[in-house]
Structure formats: structure tokens, C-alpha cells
Amino acid sequence: MWPLIDNALEHNGLITAFAVVGGIMWLSVLLSKYLTFGRVHGSAIAIVIGLVLAWVGGTVTGGQKGLADMALFSGIGLMGGAMLRDFAIVATAFEVQATEARKAGMIGAIALLLGTVLPFIVGAGVAYAFGYRDAVSMTTIGAGAVTYIVGPVTGAALGASSDVMALSIATGLIKAILVMVFTPVSARLLALDNPRSAMVFGGLAGTVSGVTAGLAATDRRLVPYGALTATFHTGLGCLMGPSILYFCVRGLVG
């Protein structure tokens, strides 16, 4: 009986991947609701589960492509591969209201720019300190410190190795979780009580899931303002990471 099912699942790899990822999402929404009381967003938990599964897959098979190395889950490789990933990320730009962007004004634009450049410098600096001294690895890990999307998009564009990509995703993910958890605690320190500072916060903290979850726990009415600038964050990062920022790093380390 099992070989029959196994065969069917393997031959419909992508469909199996949809079902598996759907299951992971369902589980993480439940975990988010009952374990963290909505403090940590379901999507962040789902990505953590994904990374853990990649570790399991890598340990079991000894391969380099995580869960996708197991024949049963080869469809994960297609679903999360560069092609569908870029396709889905580009689609998110559709929800950006360009006319809304004017409301954020100059301060939003400055916050966005700083929110891309500052984490990048920190990330690339830490990477350098730990011996990742080639321009591609430094840029990829630095971009991961911007958001967990900008990291792999930049890494794929520059041809970074998979372990550097995994580090870059993990960096962005830890950042998103820190933002979610610590925003309500530090709301007073950050003066997060008005739409304007919420927009500054969205631009600087980046990661849409981190910003929206953090603001929702602080004051629900601030969410649209933070999300407004945060939605541009990933786009700006994807634009600057593999271009200007990479050239700067390459110019510095050769």
C-alpha cells in the first residue's frame, strides 16, 4: 500500500508540496494563536518550521538542498525555487498603492532608505567579522538583515552558496521575530503613539510581518501607517541589494 502512495506523491511533487506547505501553515497559525497568543505572527513560525525541516532533510540525506533532497518532497524544490519565488514576490507589489506613498512624505522616504542601508551595514559587518569576506556572501547576509526576502533574492541574483542563503534567511527571520516581540515593550521609548512615528517605524524596522504584528499589539490603529512604508521596504531592498549595495561592498573588499 505505502509504495503505491509514495509513488503517487513523488509523481505529483509540486502538488504534494502545496499540501505539505498548507499543513505547515495551518500548524503555525495554531501555534501562533495558542502558544504565543498572537504575539509572534504565524508566517514567522511557518518559516522557522521550514528551516527546521531543511535541517532534518539535510541531516537525513546528507545533501545540500534540505528537505528537497528527499524524493518524496522534491516538489518543495520547485515551489520554493527561484522561479516561483520571484513570481510571487513581484505579485506582492500589486498591493502597493503608489498614490498612498505620497502621504508618507519625505520622512517616510528617509526612514525607508535608512531602514535598508543601516541593517545592511550591520549584517555585512558581522558577516565580515565571522570570516565571510567575499563580496557576494557579505552582501547576501547584509541583505538578510534587511528582510528575510531581500536576503535570498539578493543571494540568488548574485549566485551565493546555499549555506550563506540559509544564514541570510535566518538573520531576517530573527530580526522579524525580535521586532514582533519587542515592539509593544519599547513603544514608549520609540514614541510610537502617532501615525507619523508609525510610518517611520514601518520604514526603519522593515519586515512587513514584524511591523504589522508589532504595531497590532501596540495600538491596532497604527497598523495601516506602519504597513504603508513597510510594504515598500522589500521592494527597495530587492532593488538596491543586488545592485548599489553589492557594488559598494565589492568596491570596499575587492
Next chain:
Amino acid sequence: MIIYGVALLAVCTLAGVIVGDFLGVLLGVKSNVGGVGIAMILLICARLYMHRHGGMSKECEFGVGFWGAMYIPVVVAMAAQQNVVTALHGGPVALLAAVGAVLVCGLTIAVISRSHRGEPLPALDAPPASNAQVAPAGGR
């Protein structure tokens, strides 16, 4: 038709990737220079244009919106195929980089928010006088 939306998204993505590759060749680097970002800008422009000149049906928007909603699941699948085993040998790089980035950004937010203070929202207990959406955005 839904396929129009999906096709629009596909054309924008392809155009962005091609332009990115072209820029890479032009600048003499073996990489895609900002392709996804360019594709996003193209899609935003296409949307603005179609809104002004008509031709954007509900179903067409749904064709793009579906893929936008698939973004987190796709990222989960992406995370599940990374070389985590090797990455863990890299030590606490991810943790340090993330904590550092959050601290630096937090300080900057505090500085900007405090030096250019906006008007606070009324206290939550007060009866909502108006919808938060129509409140003026930004302090001055």
C-alpha cells in the same frame, strides 16, 4: 479573465529579470542586477496605467492577487530547501547580525520620532471621533 492578470505578472517578472541580467552584463558582473525590484516597479506602473485607462477587471486583479497571497507559503518552501546544516556551522552570525540590526534601527526610530514628534492619537478609551483611516497622516 484571470489569465490576463497572471500573464501581466509573468510579463512584468520576465521583463524585470531580463533587464536585470542585461544590466549585469553591462556592468560586467555575473549577476542579476535588481531584477525583482525592477519587475515590481513595472507592475506598479502597469497597474496605475490600467486604472487610469480602464482594462483592469476584478478577475484580472485576482490573477495577480492570488500569487501575492502565495508569497509566504512559497517563502516557507524556500526556507525548507536551504543548506541549514552547513549554515549552523557558521556560528551565531545570524543572531548577532539580527540583534545588531534591530538595535541600530530602534535607536534611529527613537531619534527620528522624538526630534520630529507627530500628534498622538487620542486615547483608546475615548469614543472614536472619526475613522483612523481618514485622520491626517504625519505631524506637519
